[in-house]
Amino acid sequence: MPNIYDSAYELEKAIRESEEFKSLKLAYETVMNNPSAKQMFEDFRDTQMNLQEKQMQGLDITEEELEKARAVVEAVQEHQDISKLMEEEQRLNLAINDISRIITKPLEELYGTTDETN
Amino acid sequence: MPNIYDSAYELEKAIRESEEFKSLKLAYETVMNNPSAKQMFEDFRDTQMNLQEKQMQGLDITEEELEKARAVVEAVQEHQDISKLMEEEQRLNLAINDISRIITKPLEELYGTTDETN
Ligand SMILES: [Ca+2]
Ligand SMILES: [Ca+2]
Known part of the structure; x- marks a missing residue:
């Protein structure tokens, strides 16, 4: 048995x-090698991260910030290389989520089974 | 190459x-098969989870709750089977943390390297 x-x-x-x-790497490099796309x-x-931080801190998000976020999302969705990158990331x-579910199964079974039988 | x-x-x-x-499983079952240890x-x-939830919601933790938590921690630390279980969990x-670091390395390299060279 391998360790x-x-x-x-x-x-x-x-x-x-x-x-x-490999597809993600290619898509990422395509975007990074184009200064305006990058x-x-x-x-x-940045916009996404700022909004997330504000939400987590329970701060209000202004209508102006929402407008800006919508505009940025629209721009990246219309950009072929960036939308390809986001697709490959997803x-x-x-x-990775599948892998994580697979390898945490032994632990889940250990704790889960015991709950069931008690 | 395996997939x-x-x-x-x-x-x-x-x-x-x-x-x-296997050691964790044994330690867990030892505790679970002893009703008072369980x-x-x-x-x-439960005590840990309640305190964590309160902290995450930014609620105040009373001196009484802290005292109770300390007493519970002390009790489990003095219980040989439970402290063994906690050791095995750790x-x-x-x-698992090592594994997670190993398998996320390709992604870290991809995103990290690009930041360095730009
Ligand atoms: Ca059981
Ligand atoms: Ca680069």
């Missing part, structure tokens, strides 16, 4: 060599 | 068959 770390490094290699990761993508990220995130 | 899912399932199997997981462990969990958590 935990050997298996984790193998999974890391599988992720790195997966079609999903700027737009970073504005989008695709890899789904795979 | 992501094959590798994830192999890692899951490695976790399930690891000494760390009750004490569940009180400890040990497996460390392994």
